[in-house]
Amino acid sequence: MAIALTQSALAAMRAKQAADPVGPVLTRTVTKNGLKAASYDQTAASRLDRTFSVEVPTGKVSNQKHSGRCWEFSLLNTLRHKFAAKYHVKDFELSESYLFFWDKIERANSFYRNVEQTARQPINDRLVQFLFDNPGEDGGQWAMAAGLVQKYGVVPASVMPETYNSNNTSDFQAVLSRKLRKDGLKLRQLVMNGADEAELQSLEKSMLQEVYRLAVYAFGEPPTKFDLEYRDDDKNYHRVPDVTPQAFFKDYFATDLDDYVVVTNSPDKPLNQLYSLPDEDNIIGGKQITFLNVDMGVLTDVAVQQLQAGETIWFGNDVLRQLDRKAGYLDAHLYETAKLIGVNDHLTKAQRLQTGEGEVSHAMTLTGVDLVDDTPTKWKVENSWGTANGDQGYFVMSQDWFNDYVYEVVVHKRFLAPEFQALLTEPAKRLPAWDPLH
Template sequence: MHATNRDISESDLEEFQKEYGKSKIERVVARAVQKNGIAATSEDYEAQKNLVRVFSLELETGKASNQKNSGRCWLFATLNTMRQQYAVKYKVKDFELSENYNSFYDRLEKANHFYESVITTASLPFSNRTVKNLFDFPDDDGGQWANSAALVEKYGVVPKAAMPETFNSEKTSEVSEVLARKLRKDGVSLRKLIAEGKTDKMLETTKKGFLAEIYRILVYAFGEPPVNFDFEYRNDDKQYFNDRNITPKEFFEKYFEWDFADYVCLSNAPDHKLNELYELPSQGYIHTGLQVTFANTMIDSLKTATIAQLKDGEAVWFGSDVGKDSNRKLGVLSAKLYKKSELFDIDLNLSKSDRLRTGDGTVSHAMAIVGVDIVEGTPIKWKVENSWGDKYGEKGYFIMSDDWFEQHVYEVIVKKQYLNENDGKILSKQAIKMDPWDSLA
């Protein structure tokens, strides 16, 4: 039974004030927190002592890329793993693919998916949770690994020089605002046409007209994607090469030995049942491409498969909650970095499962694992290639403790050949459909 008095009373406040004033040390701590902030005051110097940036297994990598003020980490991480293969094979250390090129088609495909979803759900009221979610997030620059895979397979890739960044690709807030308003307005119009009983042909014509306008907005913001281009480069041995009038799909097929169907997303989301396959239909916006699926398993499976792929010379895409227990400037990810529970003398710990189910934990950022330090068969720390430029960490590279991997890494993209027998069996299961607002979304 709920207490009768539901508000904070004056006597409650007096009790709180009296309780706080008992210890002088609390006032000392309060002054430190007020002056320096919670993170700085709770940071544990001891946690950094063993995070030496030396790794027993380390891939050869180039200059860190920079997504700047955009949410394209998922795409940067994918293209960074791909460019690592290219750089080794063709001896071009600091080669970079154009994220702007694939971002253009990402936003166009999301717009089409939005229109199709509006048509599918037109009979449902705006108060329906699925419809509300659809109009709340009509088109942004976030995404999943499977989205980047589908984009590359459909549209290919180009070098950064063939479609360089623009103001809007590096700072996406303005174009995202315009796209969101445009799509919501178009969505209302499509629902109205369906309510009036218009034909499927008219709906299709209307949708294509809307998409043509979206295309124009994207060209203004990002530039027009090249249909073909000339590829010129000089490798690290100073040898000159050129490939004239090549298309983006030809470029991908010629220069990359890459089959996205060989890969799988292993997830460790303990708020979901383990040893099950999950699918997120709401984010699979290219219907003929790879869909967003997760083979949910134990965290040790993610580590083992990651190490196996690194040993074969290939970087690993991973999704994590980068804002937790991290120092952005130093480039340190450690579950022991901050002692906030000790600072406030309050237990602030939540299990990984509870963090996901309550929204405290999210898959907020994607990066690439490019190294690991293994001591007596056990991983101790990991080397991470981020996409925040070279001003953070060690020239853009972060160090991740193994306990941070356990607590805050939720998914890795690895080749199926590295899965153990149990995890391989998950792939043959019927996928469980997840809602658009699922914790892994």
Template sequence: MVKTKLTQADFDAMREQYAKSPRNRVLQRSVMRNGINNTARDNRVVENLNHVYSVQVDTGKVSNQKQSGRCWLFSLLNTLKHNFAQRYDTKDFELSQSYLFFWDKVERANIFYDRILDTADKPFDDRELRCYLGAPGSDGGEWAMAVALVQKYGVMPTSAFPESKVTNSTSDLNEVLNRKMRRDAMVLRDMVHAGKSDEDIKSQRMAMLKEVYRIAGYACGVPPETFDFEYRDDKKKYHLDAGITPKEFLDKYFTINLDDYVVLGNYPNRKMEQLFINPAADNVVGGRHVGFLNMPMDVLKQTVIDQLKDGETVWFANTVTEQSDRQGGLLDNDLYRRDKLFDIDMNMSKAQRLDYYDNIPNHAMTLTGVDLVNDKPTKWKVENSWGEKVGEKGYFVMADNWMDSNVFEVIVNKKYLTAAQRELLDQKPVVLDPWAAV
């Protein structure tokens, strides 16, 4: 094992080198007073990030996930509400994120208990088991997870199932569920090791699941089985559809067939034109598998452009914390010149950054427009779910270079793929390890 002990001579050499350049003292004062990003910010980049787009889908007010990790739900429901708005002339209509969030908690616990029982014979330090125990009650997710919930439970408007204090700020709930479900895992493993009967284990498992349902009910409310859909459209015309179920509502009011949509990934550290799945990331037993068809970035961009031109928005996964001005709603690879500020080499390829855990998808948003110059994209319009007080009334502008480096998945209708590309969807998928970050 390498052991490098720092000595006083090492410290002296560091101090001597630092003191050699007067520039270091100037920059020290600037960084200490203004912070790293404010000092490294390149305002010439900002000048090019205006909110003008040659292709743009007409959308309404943005939603606000507040202090929660439900962006994946917000983004899917954004695409659905855009579809509704176009058909029924109701631009600012919103679907209930809290409704799907409730069912995700119950379904996620259910599949977690299955995984714990499936791995009960593995030692406690097994990598797969540790992966499941990492954050069983978390609220992050993926496109396929949202689709699985929508297809099983339908949707309803926010007016029928509004947000709560807990759904707007989920950390306390996550903490409770993480502790509860880890303890449940301990109890179930102990029962298996003690040779308890399958019937006893099944009974205990159901009792645990009922407790999760109760916790979710306290936090979110219990979703109604039916509701009255009552609204006025943008022309002030009144509408009422009484006693409708969430599944009936989905089937009646939304034309999007979610089975027609595919996840195109761009993970250059993995084989291109290869289908990947990660069943260990699924949230609903029998639901859609989390996965993606890995393709070059130019394929992702072209399919997105085609879908936007046809008036349909696009869900996408990204690393929103990278080179991002949250308040200004700006995304550009050169927004902060930190390498120039510190005079260091920070260059890594997208594949290298994935391999070394430097760039992992952590957010989902919705593409609603693109600016094309000579048929090439220069910047993209992004609908975020952080409310109207950031960006341009909640909309971000994303430079095309940022998309290359920090966008990993887009959801497009498979009709925008070529025949050869669609054939790739029929290949046998590579199953990722449960602990695979991507």
């Protein structure tokens, strides 16, 4: 049981620290350089060389800049890789701004519904607090991006290019969140006052029109049709007039997103179980967020299989852990701070999730893996932070980092063993909105 610190207890601490023979040297080193720099493992470069036995050809990386749209970037990266291979256009890019626009509209609509459904719960209820915490946020899940593509299709980046606000989303996010909070409070009051469904729908329609106007001002209005124009790598010119975004996705990508599964390793909860996160679904009546939670060995195996089949992979991870952003290194032993200061701060993956240390903070794209005796040792990663980081935007990730900080991969269900495919047909267990996988 902890007690108040007395002067004698503090004196004992000082004396014990003074007895440490390397204490003064380490103090000078750490105070001058910081914990990370002082504990950096320079030998990481030798184990993170950029040669991979399995590698999917890809082109120039994209750049999400000052936004939280990685989940959209990563999905669109996997799609554009397919387009590039099929139509021989190396650096073709799809519009992230287009999906971002529609996510803002759909997510506002879902927010209004969720506020209605929880209107009779106290404002300090945990779910209500979650809903109002940051309703205009950027972050999202693979299924949210996939649902947007299924409903709205995709367009080339040249058709709906980036704007200042899509590259720098903080101001827009603040304005939208404030508006949604005010709208939410008004809806709660109307429900408590006994408003009927027609009155609520009329008000929500008006509110949603305002969100649409705000999004148009910030990002431009999305096209309903466009002329598809591109020049392939053989310098041949192609033009198809009056293409809808939905037809473009259907005719040029031949990808059924319902065939893909978010395979998760979240050992803070039972494995071999299908989970859902309905409070975060962004499209009413659209694609639902689900996770198939499995052992890390299964997750690794299906990821390797999909890369061997020539298809890149969306994956969710905690990118800021053990990261050298400039060099593009992800290695679980890159910074040995525990050894530097002589403490044992190790937490298991489950413990990190349980305590808030672990989270799915970023999405990137797996484009290669190095296999030694059929065992992965490192992975090639396409990030969405532009070409100034890593090797022209590409990172290299050790298998130890993969085991510790990768939580999700999205793979075609054909790579799952029959017993795991069978789990996809079982009822999903509902996760609370604040689960670490959110």
